[in-house]
Amino acid sequence: MILVELRKMVRSRRTWTTILLIDALPTLVAVLLAITDLGPRPGQGPAFLSAVLTDGTLFPLAALAIVLPLFLPIAVAITAGEAIAGESQAGTLRYMLIRPVGRTRLLVAKLVSVMSFVVLTVLVVAATAYVVGTLLLGKGDVTTGSTSISGTSLSTQELLLRTLLALAYAMLCMLGVAAIALFLSTVSESPLGAALGTLAVLIASTILLTLDAANALQPWLPTRYWLAFVDLFRDPILWRDVVRGVLLQLVYVVVFLAAGWANFTTKDITD
Amino acid sequence: MTSFNRWCAVALLVLLVAAVPIGVRAIPAHDERVSAADLLARIRASGDHPYSGYVESRGALELPVADRFTDIGALLGEQTRMRVWWAADHRWRVDKLLVSGETDLVQRGTLTTEWSYEQNEARRSADPDIRLPRTADLLPPALADRLLQDVDESELTRLDARRVAGRDALGLRLRPAAPQSSIDHVDLWADRETGIPLRVEVYGDPAAGPALTSAFRDFSAADPDPATVDFSPPAGAEVSYDNVLDIADAANQYAPVVPPDTLAGLAKSPSADRAVGVYGSGVTRILALPMRGREAGPLREQLLTTVGVRTARAGSLLSVGPLGVLLTGAGDDGGWLVVGTVTQETLLAAARDLATGVRPVPDAHIRHSLTRLRVDR
Numbered sequence: 001m002i003l004v005e006l007r008k009m010v011r012s013r014r015t016w017t018t019i020l021l022i023d024a025l026p027t028l029v030a031v032l033l034a035i036t037d038l039g040p041r042p043g044q045g046p047a048f049l050s051a052v053l054t055d056g057t058l059f060p061l062a063a064l065a066i067v068l069p070l071f072l073p074i075a076v077a078i079t080a081g082e083a084i085a086g087e088s089q090a091g092t093l094r095y096m097l098i099r100p101v102g103r104t105r106l107l108v109a110k111l112v113s114v115m116s117f118v119v120l121t122v123l124v125v126a127a128t129a130y131v132v133g134t135l136l137l138g139k140g141d142v143t144t145g146s147t148s149i150s151g152t153s154l155s156t157q158e159l160l161l162r163t164l165l166a167l168a169y170a171m172l173c174m175l176g177v178a179a180i181a182l183f184l185s186t187v188s189e190s191p192l193g194a195a196l197g198t199l200a201v202l203i204a205s206t207i208l209l210t211l212d213a214a215n216a217l218q219p220w221l222p223t224r225y226w227l228a229f230v231d232l233f234r235d236p237i238l239w240r241d242v243v244r245g246v247l248l249q250l251v252y253v254v255v256f257l258a259a260g261w262a263n264f265t266t267k268d269i270t271d
Numbered sequence: 272m273t274s275f276n277r278w279c280a281v282a283l284l285v286l287l288v289a290a291v292p293i294g295v296r297a298i299p300a301h302d303e304r305v306s307a308a309d310l311l312a313r314i315r316a317s318g319d320h321p322y323s324g325y326v327e328s329r330g331a332l333e334l335p336v337a338d339r340f341t342d343i344g345a346l347l348g349e350q351t352r353m354r355v356w357w358a359a360d361h362r363w364r365v366d367k368l369l370v371s372g373e374t375d376l377v378q379r380g381t382l383t384t385e386w387s388y389e390q391n392e393a394r395r396s397a398d399p400d401i402r403l404p405r406t407a408d409l410l411p412p413a414l415a416d417r418l419l420q421d422v423d424e425s426e427l428t429r430l431d432a433r434r435v436a437g438r439d440a441l442g443l444r445l446r447p448a449a450p451q452s453s454i455d456h457v458d459l460w461a462d463r464e465t466g467i468p469l470r471v472e473v474y475g476d477p478a479a480g481p482a483l484t485s486a487f488r489d490f491s492a493a494d495p496d497p498a499t500v501d502f503s504p505p506a507g508a509e510v511s512y513d514n515v516l517d518i519a520d521a522a523n524q525y526a527p528v529v530p531p532d533t534l535a536g537l538a539k540s541p542s543a544d545r546a547v548g549v550y551g552s553g554v555t556r557i558l559a560l561p562m563r564g565r566e567a568g569p570l571r572e573q574l575l576t577t578v579g580v581r582t583a584r585a586g587s588l589l590s591v592g593p594l595g596v597l598l599t600g601a602g603d604d605g606g607w608l609v610v611g612t613v614t615q616e617t618l619l620a621a622a623r624d625l626a627t628g629v630r631p632v633p634d635a636h637i638r639h640s641l642t643r644l645r646v647d648r
Binding site for chain 1: 273274277278280281284285288292325354366368370371372373375386388389390391393488489499502504505506507508
């Protein structure tokens with residue numbers, strides 16, 4: 001079942017078109033930076049974007065900071081929102097469940113497929129950004145390595161390890177989005193409704209984060225710790241928000257998957 | 272399993288997840304029978320104790336200040352996230368954490384290095400006698416040290432203990448007796464074990480909530496790792512040396528005037544012996560800063576467009592929470608910027624004292640300033 005879903009995802013033209021579109025923005029940014037040599041002013045623009053002018057090996061992180069707030073969650077919400085509701089709308093869900101396939105297994109297979117899409121997208125974005133960054137932007141200093149946000153030197157191994165941690169963290173954040181979308185996909189019969197519902201949750205979370213009156217709610221908002229991956233590049237690493245971000249995303253994943261399971265396993269399938 | 276049971280299981284899961292942090296926060300603090308005076312002594316004795324941790328400060332003071340005043344508007348009007356490693360008074364590092372980078376202050380002896388990641392530059396400067404507030408001044412121990420200076424025991428009462436950064440902290444309230452003060456009270460909580468202040472709240476109008484709060488969220492009283500406190504500018508970074516740190520330091524070094532020894536009944540601090548005057552102590556303080564026309568003019572213009580500004584004969588007058596701001600003069604004239612945690616009447620009295628008591632700088636200071644000017648060039 002899982003293999004069937006994975007094969008379907010990898011062979012889908014839409015998967016690759018989406019990845020290409022997500023990848024296009026950071027690539028365009030790299031080209032513009034290389035041509036103009038103009039970084040953002042301090043305190044403005046995505047993290048690491050000012051540093052890539054001198055060290056292109058940091059561009060995968062800048063690319064992550066560019067796509068993580070909006071592009072990636074939209075793609076994940078659409079893909080995960082379609083998982084069950086898409087089958088329902090196309091009228092294929094009934095036929096799938098006639099086969100001796102447990103509903104829980106189908107739900108897990110859909111989740112694995114969505115997660116694989118997230119992993120694939122993040123890796124493609126990071127790999128493209130690395131190639132584009134090292135070809136077009138600054139090469140850094142091979143002898144001293146890269147510079148951490150705190151101004152200390154990071155060896156290539158340290159930079160690689162921290163970059164991999166940041167990518168894994170971003171994937172986990174998107175798993176939280178996928179869990180919400182998958183739950184809504186079991187509730188709604190329209191994939192668009194599930195995707196838009198998920199985006200509404202994320203936009204509400206982003207708005208509440210800017211509101212002082214919502215202080216008490218903020219530690220619980222799904223987007224609260226998304227950009228905490230930047231803390232992995234401080235020296236010493238600031239684990240506080242990263243650990244909280246991981247725990248919060250795990251809570252979202254467990255609660256919304258449980259809700260999705262509770263809803264889907266006893267749902268009347270009419271389409 | 273029926274649908275009802277499944278949803279019950281989900282509801283139980285949500286309750287469990289929500290209960291864990293609420294339970295952790297509900298752990299009661301252990302108080303101690305210690306008098307306010309003894310707690311004050313314990314806090315003062317903690318002055319040379321090392322510490323490290325993560326601090327969040329939040330100011331509610333919307334100051335109408337321009338770029339010339341560094342980031343003081345953000346420090347007193349927004350949230351600031353900091354990491355600190357404090358080994359000793361002249362050996363520490365304070366990082367101001369930003370979403371896309373950080374600005375670090377590293378102190379070694381009298382030399383301060385400011386590292387800005389986004390600008391890839393390290394600016395060095397000698398710690399001047401007079402300067403504007405900076406991130407390190409917002410740390411609870413630094414803030415408490417300043418606020419409790421020259422405090423009288425009769426102004427202090429004990430508050431209940433509370434948990435701060437996972438530690439038991441003993442509470443102290445300071446209600447200033449000085450009639451000039453615009454501060455209603457200051458609440459602070461000091462670590463029960465070491466006496467280091469962990470949380471400080473400053474109130475102007477108690478009904479409006481704290482005007483400034485600074486608190487540790489993570490705290491350790493262990494000696495910080497020397498490698499963490501050290502800093503060397505990375506290869507490729509721009510390194511510069513600033514002879515003048517900010518507008519207050521510039522005015523103090525070069526303005527050819529000396530303000531009077533007392534303003535509105537508050538005595539001048541002995542360390543402020545040049546153009547910028549610092550008056551009072553503890554929570555009741557005034558800073559008097561001479562400004563040239565090209566600096567005073569735009570600030571005056573900005574003040575006059577701010578809601579709540581009052582135009583008096585002495586100049587433009589504004590209260591931002593407990594902080595009073597007065598700029599003497601009019602139009603594009605130079606003037607004195609008088610800022611302090613004092614009432615508007617006190618500011619007006621200070622302006623009167625300035626109008627009659629300012630003296631030209633003694634020759635020795637002029638010679639010193641000219642020497643500094645030549646060195647700068």
